[in-house]
Amino acid sequence: MEMHQVRYFLAVARLLNFTRAADECNVTQPSLTRAIKQLEAELGGDLFRRERPAAQLTELGQRMQPLLQQCYDAAAGARMLASSFKSGEIGALRIALTHAIDLALLIPHLAQIRRQFNRLEFRFLRGNSTEVGEYLKNGEAELGIAAELGSDWDRLDTWPLFTEDFGLVMSKRHPLAGSDKIAFDDLRSEQLLSRSYCEHSERVGKSLREHGVAVDRSHEISSERDLIELLEADIGVAVIPKTATIPDTLKRAAVDGLDSRRTVHLYGVAGRQRTAVASAMMRMLRGADWQQVLGHSA
Numbered sequence: 278m279e280m281h282q283v284r285y286f287l288a289v290a291r292l293l294n295f296t297r298a299a300d301e302c303n304v305t306q307p308s309l310t311r312a313i314k315q316l317e318a319e320l321g322g323d324l325f326r327r328e329r330p331a332a333q334l335t336e337l338g339q340r341m342q343p344l345l346q347q348c349y350d351a352a353a354g355a356r357m358l359a360s361s362f363k364s365g366e367i368g369a370l371r372i373a374l375t376h377a378i379d380l381a382l383l384i385p386h387l388a389q390i391r392r393q394f395n396r397l398e399f400r401f402l403r404g405n406s407t408e409v410g411e412y413l414k415n416g417e418a419e420l421g422i423a424a425e426l427g428s429d430w431d432r433l434d435t436w437p438l439f440t441e442d443f444g445l446v447m448s449k450r451h452p453l454a455g456s457d458k459i460a461f462d463d464l465r466s467e468q469l470l471s472r473s474y475c476e477h478s479e480r481v482g483k484s485l486r487e488h489g490v491a492v493d494r495s496h497e498i499s500s501e502r503d504l505i506e507l508l509e510a511d512i513g514v515a516v517i518p519k520t521a522t523i524p525d526t527l528k529r530a531a532v533d534g535l536d537s538r539r540t541v542h543l544y545g546v547a548g549r550q551r552t553a554v555a556s557a558m559m560r561m562l563r564g565a566d567w568q569q570v571l572g573h574s575a
Contacts, residue, residue, distance in 0.1 A: 368554035373418035377475035419555040421544035439567035469495035
């Protein structure tokens, strides 16, 4: 089945006249008639009763009309979309992020890149470090952002963006909220909320355990939203990275002697052609003043 056959059929079905349909489609009537006969042969029956002065749809033609209209509209939409992509009128940006990366880090850059394209579609994929690596590998994402990826695939390009410390976060109602620096002795009696979705959760836990903090008795949390709600309810304290967004109801404090940092990286696939949108976003992220961002986070 060819799309011009579908177009000719829809014109005759609407006008109920082969001559007028041929004029509208800018083809000769024999060419239009021949194309519709070929379509009828493929579908296994007549689509029109060729009567004078007007053609009439057969029962098969009536049943096929909405299906072929849907087919034609979808094809036309696909052509328009492809043309928009080619002309730069529309772009798509597919980024994979681990659960421990705050999307707020990208918001200024997303706003800037939207101004470079008339229409822009975002697709954000979330997963653990292994899943983000798979998104990149199978082409579902063009860019990835993570502290580290659980993948040894040799086609990954990696660019470090910034390195940040971890600190303690608690409710402003918590007894420790009055201090800007917390000692390990103060943490030994506290109920910890463990961010199991963070790539560095084991390293943070190891550092705390070395200083006698009961990490093994912590509450295991699987999402940032759940963590924030538990902290606001004053059901424990958590060690989180500096760039993690927290509401005004919570308080940050440094943990004296805590040896835990992470470097957030940008990932791409070496040798794979990138869209103009992904290339522009990559340049923005690599050229950003991340030290200023870290200063604002503090």
